[in-house]
Amino acid sequence: MNLAMTHAASTRVPAFRALAVVVLGAFLFTVGCATIEQNPKTAVGGFGGAALGGLIAAAAGANPAAIAASVIGGALLGGLLGNMLDERDKRLQAEATQRALETAPSGSTVPWRNPDNGHAGTITPSRTYQNAQGSYCREYQHSVTIDGKQERAYGTACRQPDGSWHIVS
DSSP states (O other): OOHHHHHHHHHHHHHHHHHHHHHHHHHHHHHHHHHHHHOHHHHHHHHHHHHHHHHHHHHTTOOHHHHHHHHHHHHHHHHHHHHHOOHHHHHHHHHHHHHHHHHOOTTOOEEEEOTTTOOEEEEEEEEEEEOTTSOEEEEEEEEEEETTEEEEEEEEEEEOTTSOEEEOO
16 A cells, blocks of 8 residues: 555544544434423433533543544433433432532532432532632532442532532533
8 A cells, every 4th residue: 555545544534533423413412402302301411421421531532433432322321310310309419419519528428319219319529629710619429329220420510609509510
């Protein structure tokens, strides 16, 4: 194989991967828009899982194909969890998250549990810092246990002027 053919083949692979990621993103966006009206829990969980899966794979230095696979896996897992959490679960989780971010020392765990269905979770703040805009932010770990299966996620939330916490990642 001559040098010109080798160069042409090597430039097509990254372009193909980038195109695959764009097509996948457009597909997830299109499907997600239809799903939000039909089942918002699944859509929100799916989008959150897709974002988290993609971010983790990208931070780990994965290649574009692995990032795309992580986005798909995260969307499926997030959609499943979002579908399984009912309104009371979400309220209990939000209350525990507010308590954890507002008052819990770093490293301490704030639990929540829905006695009606046995769903449970924990929020553990891990680090507090002040961002460039002067807001206080906290990194945290969140786990959810549904039907004996535990899933974990990591995020960052920043305190808003009204005292609420806004999840930024």
